[in-house]
Amino acid sequence: MLRAIVEPGFWGSSAVQLAAAVGAVTAIVAGCVGVFTVIRSQSFAGEALGDLGAAGGSSAYLAGIPSLWGFLGVDVAAAGVMELIGIQRARGRDLATGIVLGAGFGLAALFLYLGTIYNNTTGVTVTVLFGSPFTLTPSVLPLVAAFGALALGAIVVLYRPLLLVSVSPELAAARRLPVRLIGALYLFAMALAVALSAVTIGAILSTALLVGPAATALQLTRRPGRAILVAGLIGVGAMWLGVLLAYDSYYWSSSHHGWPVTFFVVTLVLLAYIAARARPARGRAR
Amino acid sequence: MNPVFSGFMVNAWLVATIVAVVGGAVGFFVVLRGSAFVAHAIPNGSFAGAAAASLIGVNTILGLGVFSVGGALGIGLLGRRGRHDVATALTLVFMLGLGALFLSFSIEYAPEIYSLLFGEVLGISANQLAPTIGLAVASLAALAVLYRPLLLSSTLPDSGQARGVTPFAIEIAFLLLVALATTMTVPVVGTALIFSLMIGPPAAARSFTNRPCVAIALSVTIALVVVWAGIALSYQTNWPVGFFVGTASAAAYATGRAWRFARRRHGGH
Amino acid sequence: MTAELLATDPPATSAPALGVEDVTVQLGGRTVLDHVTFSVRAGEFTGLIGSNGAGKTTLFRVILGLQQPLAGHVGVGGGGRARGDIGYVPQKFLLDPDMPLRGRDLIGLGLDGHRLGIPLPSRARRARVEEMVEAVDASGFADARVGQLSGGEQQRILIAHALISRPSLLLLDEPLANLDLRSAQEVVQLLSRIASEQQIAVLISAHEMNPLLPVMDRIVYLADGRAASGPVEEVVRSEVLSKLYGHHVDVLRVHGRVIVVAGTGHDEHTVPELAADGPGAVEIVE
Numbered sequence: 001m002l003r004a005i006v007e008p009g010f011w012g013s014s015a016v017q018l019a020a021a022v023g024a025v026t027a028i029v030a031g032c033v034g035v036f037t038v039i040r041s042q043s044f045a046g047e048a049l050g051d052l053g054a055a056g057g058s059s060a061y062l063a064g065i066p067s068l069w070g071f072l073g074v075d076v077a078a079a080g081v082m083e084l085i086g087i088q089r090a091r092g093r094d095l096a097t098g099i100v101l102g103a104g105f106g107l108a109a110l111f112l113y114l115g116t117i118y119n120n121t122t123g124v125t126v127t128v129l130f131g132s133p134f135t136l137t138p139s140v141l142p143l144v145a146a147f148g149a150l151a152l153g154a155i156v157v158l159y160r161p162l163l164l165v166s167v168s169p170e171l172a173a174a175r176r177l178p179v180r181l182i183g184a185l186y187l188f189a190m191a192l193a194v195a196l197s198a199v200t201i202g203a204i205l206s207t208a209l210l211v212g213p214a215a216t217a218l219q220l221t222r223r224p225g226r227a228i229l230v231a232g233l234i235g236v237g238a239m240w241l242g243v244l245l246a247y248d249s250y251y252w253s254s255s256h257h258g259w260p261v262t263f264f265v266v267t268l269v270l271l272a273y274i275a276a277r278a279r280p281a282r283g284r285a286r
Numbered sequence: 287m288n289p290v291f292s293g294f295m296v297n298a299w300l301v302a303t304i305v306a307v308v309g310g311a312v313g314f315f316v317v318l319r320g321s322a323f324v325a326h327a328i329p330n331g332s333f334a335g336a337a338a339a340s341l342i343g344v345n346t347i348l349g350l351g352v353f354s355v356g357g358a359l360g361i362g363l364l365g366r367r368g369r370h371d372v373a374t375a376l377t378l379v380f381m382l383g384l385g386a387l388f389l390s391f392s393i394e395y396a397p398e399i400y401s402l403l404f405g406e407v408l409g410i411s412a413n414q415l416a417p418t419i420g421l422a423v424a425s426l427a428a429l430a431v432l433y434r435p436l437l438l439s440s441t442l443p444d445s446g447q448a449r450g451v452t453p454f455a456i457e458i459a460f461l462l463l464v465a466l467a468t469t470m471t472v473p474v475v476g477t478a479l480i481f482s483l484m485i486g487p488p489a490a491a492r493s494f495t496n497r498p499c500v501a502i503a504l505s506v507t508i509a510l511v512v513v514w515a516g517i518a519l520s521y522q523t524n525w526p527v528g529f530f531v532g533t534a535s536a537a538a539y540a541t542g543r544a545w546r547f548a549r550r551r552h553g554g555h
Numbered sequence: 556m557t558a559e560l561l562a563t564d565p566p567a568t569s570a571p572a573l574g575v576e577d578v579t580v581q582l583g584g585r586t587v588l589d590h591v592t593f594s595v596r597a598g599e600f601t602g603l604i605g606s607n608g609a610g611k612t613t614l615f616r617v618i619l620g621l622q623q624p625l626a627g628h629v630g631v632g633g634g635g636r637a638r639g640d641i642g643y644v645p646q647k648f649l650l651d652p653d654m655p656l657r658g659r660d661l662i663g664l665g666l667d668g669h670r671l672g673i674p675l676p677s678r679a680r681r682a683r684v685e686e687m688v689e690a691v692d693a694s695g696f697a698d699a700r701v702g703q704l705s706g707g708e709q710q711r712i713l714i715a716h717a718l719i720s721r722p723s724l725l726l727l728d729e730p731l732a733n734l735d736l737r738s739a740q741e742v743v744q745l746l747s748r749i750a751s752e753q754q755i756a757v758l759i760s761a762h763e764m765n766p767l768l769p770v771m772d773r774i775v776y777l778a779d780g781r782a783a784s785g786p787v788e789e790v791v792r793s794e795v796l797s798k799l800y801g802h803h804v805d806v807l808r809v810h811g812r813v814i815v816v817a818g819t820g821h822d823e824h825t826v827p828e829l830a831a832d833g834p835g836a837v838e839i840v841e
Contacts, residue, residue, distance in 0.1 A: 043323070043371040047326075047375055085543075092653070094322040094371070095485065098325070099535070101481070102478065102532045103533050106530070106536075107529065113526050204382045204383060208376070211375040263384065269376070270379075320651075434674060438668030441654065442713075444643070445668075449668070496655050
């Protein structure tokens with residue numbers, strides 16, 4: 001029966017193993033960071049950083065620099081600008097994110113245009129925006145591990161103050177916590193996590209793994225620590241199942257055309273969220 | 287005659303004007319409702335519809351329309367209870383995932399992504415004009431009809447509800463309005479540009495006035511200035527219009543913030 | 556079971572502005588409102604007093620038609636419920652400080668905000684808005700950005716917003732909750748004046764009755780979903796409230812202020828069923 005689900009060569013394929021490994025690491029990092037993203041209602045910032053990173057990555061690629069640095073540089077810069085515009089209310093924050101995104105897209109349009117003139121390459125945006133875990137090279141692993149550890153480390157260090165600041169900024173301020181600073185540090189950690197995901201598995205999956213599993217986990221439990229665990233599990237599960245389905249899809253039609261991993265993972269993440277939402281409302285919070 | 291105003295450029299000017307008017311007007315409510323994410327998600331997600339349309343061989347606008355409306359409804363239904371930004375994010379990535387799927391079936395579509403993201407204002411053909419104008423008129427008419435309940439529900443939802451204006455119905459109506467404005471503008475100016483126009487000019491406008499009707503008029507005016515400057519500069523330098531619009535919108539927003547800051551310092555309100 | 560004290564005025568000939576009859580609501584298996592009956596006449600200032608969770612908000616929702624009762628009936632203006640007949644000032648409202656909306660504009664929305672289309676500027680409309688602005692003493696700040704006003708000022712704008720459609724009933728949900736003492740007193744005086752000058756029935760909910768004592772004509776005291784209504788001196792008595800709560804409570808009067816104190820629990824009376832014709836019973840007279 002296993003053979004019906006798993007097509008031949010799956011376990012032995014190095015591309016699959018790499019995809020599974022990188023996917024798992026990014027899912028865990030994204031799930032951890034994402035719980036705070038959802039609590040703080042900063043999904044837009046997470047998504048914008050993914051898009052901006054992709055634009056930065058493609059520009060860097062055209063300039064001959066490895067994409068990763070483009071992603072990282074742009075994301076950190078964008079996070080800095082968003083923080084400088086510095087509005088604390090959620091609505092104003094989304095507006096600031098939007099402005100930065102709009103300007104960023106404009107710059108990206110310019111760089112891409114200049115790039116296509118000087119380099120005569122087209123279609124860069126697509127590959128960078130969508131990305132595919134199956135096209136990763138093993139050299140990416142150490143970087144993924146390093147940056148992933150960095151982002152996770154930041155969250156671990158900031159955990160308690162970040163939680164208080166996210167849930168009740170007024171209470172945090174009353175306790176003399178540097179609300180703005182913590183918010184900024186969190187934004188940078190998120191920029192790191194997003195850049196990492198976007199460069200390895202694409203901007204779309206980056207957002208999906210950041211928001212989806214965390215939101216699903218928060219529907220299932222109120223405790224942030226547990227939510228982080230559950231988010232990581234859901235993320236890894238969705239990632240691995242997605243990789244499996246994408247691999248299998250090569251064999252579904254005679255044309256041997258595989259469906260992208262992105263599609264499967266995103267759909268699974270969405271289904272998980274809908275399923276968690278569909279549960280009958282609990283009488284009292286745990 | 288200055289080539290900027292020559293025959294084929296007239297279309298570009300006309301379309302740009304229409305887009306600025308619709309973007310600036312609808313954008314007033316986007317900013318009022320704090321729906322910047324939605325204004326980004328619906329156009330960006332709808333590109334999957336364009337990809338699907340090119341696969342099946344159907345008119346692009348139809349594909350855009352279906353997916354814009356689908357995205358709007360998805361966001362509205364998913365966000366009905368629970369976090370709104372999560373619903374927007376998940377609906378967006380799902381549509382993008384579908385787009386990735388459709389793209390994988392046909393490689394020829396890839397270069398068009400650039401134009402869908404950033405638009406080809408300068409390459410507008412005459413036969414795109416009519417449907418664009420038609421949809422623009424429809425968008426503005428819808429906005430006019432919804433104006434009062436939309437304003438009431440966006441500012442005092444409980445009071446509105448007590449008078450029979452259901453917040454959920456208004457939310458759906460608003461999302462569909464954004465979808466309509468998007469469908470019309472994405473083929474001509476791209477997703478990034480319409481998004482900038484729906485955010486920057488309205489955000490700037492409200493810094494300069496405290497009356498809603500004046501704010502809308504100002505928002506449209508700023509949008510027009512931004513777009514016209516964008517076209518003129520793009521024509522001169524050959525740089526993409528999206529660059530000028532994106533940065534000009536940000537500049538307008540910054541100006542508005544600076545103005546408010548200065549007034550507060552000098553005891554204004 | 557509910558109790559309405561013997562009315563000291565002769566029975567009125569016209570229908571009350573608000574009639575709540577035998578309303579029962581169950582939410583999540585709990586009886587939130589239990590056969591609540593009372594009425595409010597035009598020009599009367601009535602306080603709906605009860606602690607948090609006593610059912611005040613649910614009762615308001617039933618009156619507004621947002622919640623269907625399991626049993627019972629609500630009548631506004633003598634007939635059924637006509638939507639435009641109730642002016643409502645919600646408890647929570649968030650007015651964005653950056654919103655381009657003057658107090659004057661918000662008041663205008665109370666007139667026709669629920670109708671489709673664009674408001675056509677007319678002298679009559681402007682005059683009506685100006686009349687409301689003066690009625691709530693808001694001339695000094697009606698042209699300022701409404702989101703930047705103080706809590707008390709916003710409260711007055713919202714009262715004008717609720718009044719402009721000339722309702723027969725004005726509902727205010729905990730209007731004093733976030734106001735300082737002075738603002739609270741001003742609002743109470745304003746509402747009392749409006750009630751008598753414009754012959755509007757005013758129903759205010761609060762968890763603390765003392766600020767309202769100077770102006771309250773009648774009180775509806777809500778405890779655990781059961782209600783007692785009538786003039787203050789007759790309802791706020793130890794015997795009446797004890798029956799309502801189902802255990803002994805003391806009512807103390809200190810310097811003109813009323814304090815309701817729960818009993819020690821030593822003496823456990825079984826509460827006699829409140830019957831229409833038993834000894835010590837209270838009658839419903841309207």
